[in-house]
Amino acid sequence: MEVEDRRNFLLRTGQVGLFAGLLGAATGCPTIPTGEGEGEGEGEGEGEQPYVIPNLPWPYAKLDVETMRKLGHYWFHSGKDCCAGVFTAIVKALEEAIGDPYDKVPCDMMLFGAGGVSGFGSLCGSLNGAAAAISLVFPKPTAAKLITELLSWYGAEQFPSETSNYYAQNHEFLAGDNYTVDAPLVSSVSDSELCHVSVTKWCLATGYAGGSPERRERCARLTGDVAAKTVELMNAQFDGTFAAAYPLPAAASSCSTCHTTGTNYSAGHFVNAKTDCNQCHGQDLFTLPAGHIPVQ
Numbered sequence: 001m002e003v004e005d006r007r008n009f010l011l012r013t014g015q016v017g018l019f020a021g022l023l024g025a026a027t028g029c030p031t032i033p034t035g036e037g038e039g040e041g042e043g044e045g046e047g048e049q050p051y052v053i054p055n056l057p058w059p060y061a062k063l064d065v066e067t068m069r070k071l072g073h074y075w076f077h078s079g080k081d082c083c084a085g086v087f088t089a090i091v092k093a094l095e096e097a098i099g100d101p102y103d104k105v106p107c108d109m110m111l112f113g114a115g116g117v118s119g120f121g122s123l124c125g126s127l128n129g130a131a132a133a134i135s136l137v138f139p140k141p142t143a144a145k146l147i148t149e150l151l152s153w154y155g156a157e158q159f160p161s162e163t164s165n166y167y168a169q170n171h172e173f174l175a176g177d178n179y180t181v182d183a184p185l186v187s188s189v190s191d192s193e194l195c196h197v198s199v200t201k202w203c204l205a206t207g208y209a210g211g212s213p214e215r216r217e218r219c220a221r222l223t224g225d226v227a228a229k230t231v232e233l234m235n236a237q238f239d240g241t242f243a244a245a246y247p248l249p250a251a252a253s254s255c256s257t258c259h260t261t262g263t264n265y266s267a268g269h270f271v272n273a274k275t276d277c278n279q280c281h282g283q284d285l286f287t288l289p290a291g292h293i294p295v296q
Contacts, residue, residue, distance in 0.1 A: 051104070053104065056139075057136065058101055059137075060094070060137045062235045062238055062239075063093050063094070063235065064231075065235070066228065067093070068089055068093065068224075068227045068231045069224040069227060070167065070173050070177075071089035071093065071224070072085055072089045072126075072223045072225070072226065072227030072228065073085075073164065073167070073177060073221060073223060074089075074174045074176070075089050075092075075223075076219070077177055077178050080108075080110075081111070081115075082113065082114055082125035082129065082219055082222070083110045083111070083113025084107055084110035084113065084125075085125075085126070085227070086125075086129035086130045086133065086223055087129035087130070087132050087133050088107040088110070090227060090230065090231065091136075092107070105136075110128070110132060113125035113129055116194065116195030121194065121196030122194060122195065123194065124222075124226075126219075127150065127154060127193055130147075130226055130227070131143075133230065134146050134150075134230065135147075137234060138234075142237060145244070146233045146234065146237060148244075150226075151193045152246035152247065153229060154190070154193050154226065155189075155190060155192055156189065156246060157189065157225070158187035159188065159190070159198070159221070159222040159225060160187055160222055160225060161225045162187075164221035164222075164224055165184040165185060165221070168181070168184070168185075168217070168221065169182055169183065169184050180213055180217070181213050181214055181216075185218050186202075186205060188205040188206070189201075199219070202218055
């Protein structure tokens with residue numbers, strides 16, 4: 001009887017543990033074991049309570065913009081590349097400023113974003129990492145507003161910035177930042193948030209190959225520039241002073257008059273995009289359907 005009771009007890013407690021784990025996964029707040037097992041002697045069997053990840057959004061402390069520019073560049077050259085470079089720069093700075101829960105974040109989970117997601121050339125990794133960091137701090141509507149501004153800024157910005165070029169030329173990046181190209185680099189505007197477009201336009205503007213040390217350094221400086229801009233936007237939102245300064249591209253605003261996510265297919269409601277339509281659908285690249293009249 002005693003053996004049977006113990007068996008039933010273990011089954012019941014195992015089911016409770018499984019339920020708790022599933023509940024944590026469903027609510028987005030899983031528990032993290034502390035690593036402390038049952039002790040011996042005094043307090044034996046009590047152990048520590050498991051750590052519970054707090055719900056988003058998490059607390060924020062204003063960060064220095066230029067420090068973030070240098071940290072983004074540093075983490076790029078520390079094996080993080082663009083996506084994890086921006087994300088790590090922001091999360092580690094918040095870990096230092098706030099501590100928990102930022103000290104629990106596995107920043108290497110963002111390594112996938114390099115090269116526009118594993119080299120596919122889609123969304124620039126720096127923007128991907130920045131958007132993830134913003135989403136840790138602000139609720140969905142606010143995060144969407146800041147991310148929209150960030151991507152709109154990116155498409156219109158000269159990369160690398162004059163500031164990043166200055167830091168490289170004068171060796172003012174952080175100690176231990178192992179970059180090999182310190183000359184100022186020619187800047188270019190991508191008119192796109194895509195890695196493929198951004199890198200290719202820069203290579204065409206400079207004559208450097210995609211696999212050159214100069215192109216890699218260009219992306220490192222860009223990573224720092226995006227980290228700096230991201231924190232600038234987050235600081236402004238935190239202070240209540242954020243104001244959008246970069247409207248959507250003119251083509252996107254014009255085309256979305258018809259092409260949107262509405263319910264009338266015949267009216268063109270089959271597009272979900274804010275990006276500049278001309279980068280893919282310019283008259284010289286895309287044959288418009290017969291009878292199509294673009295809105296002027």
